[in-house]
């Protein structure tokens with residue numbers, strides 16, 4: 001996998017023109033499509049589910065990265081993989097049996113990620129780091145796009161990097177929330193491999209150009 005990857009979040013796309021926005025991403029330098037699924041229980045907002053996944057599956061030509069912000073994600077991971085998810089990330093805080101859920105995702109042929117809320121310490125990953133394909137560090141409290149980046153994330157990136165190296169893990173580090181043209185290069189320098197960007201991409205005048213600039 002390349003480093004300096006960008007995963008635009010469809011949460012900020014225009015749902016009346018979803019096919020158009022997915023095609024724009026197909027033609028851009030975006031590496032992954034980030035799909036934010038919210039259930040109104042794990043997070044205080046409801047986004048979308050399988051009908052949107054069907055449209056993504058029909059049109060997306062990029063790697064599909066599904067971020068589940070739902071309780072009991074183990075009930076749905078197989079369905080998301082059947083709907084085209086290449087990677088499924090589940091929250092540490094939402095999984096009673098995290099190891100089992102990570103295995104379930106991988107046994108169904110997808111990559112598995114674990115997500116930490118801003119208040120969850122990186123050390124909670126010590127006994128799962130060698131099993132996961134990705135660690136997603138939330139740099140806002142999950143639930144909404146367009147929030148302000150939490151600066152403590154830089155420290156968590158370097159702690160995650162150390163944890164990965166000390167355990168010979170191959171996990172990628174992804175950062176999600178409040179990523180923009182001001183902080184992207186510092187996040188990559190700190191050790192992030194994949195940056196999620198919703199608002200920064202879709203509210204810009206030229207989303208394709210913004211994706212390009214986020215990699216510089």
Ligand code: DX5
Pocket residue numbers: 009011012034036067140141142143144145146147176177178179196197198199200
């Ligand atoms: C937040 C979501 C993010 C969000 C990022 O709950 O997980 O993926 O859409 O959006 P921005 O980049 O607008 O903060």
Ligand code: ZN
Pocket residue numbers: 009034035036067176196
């Ligand atoms: Zn997300």
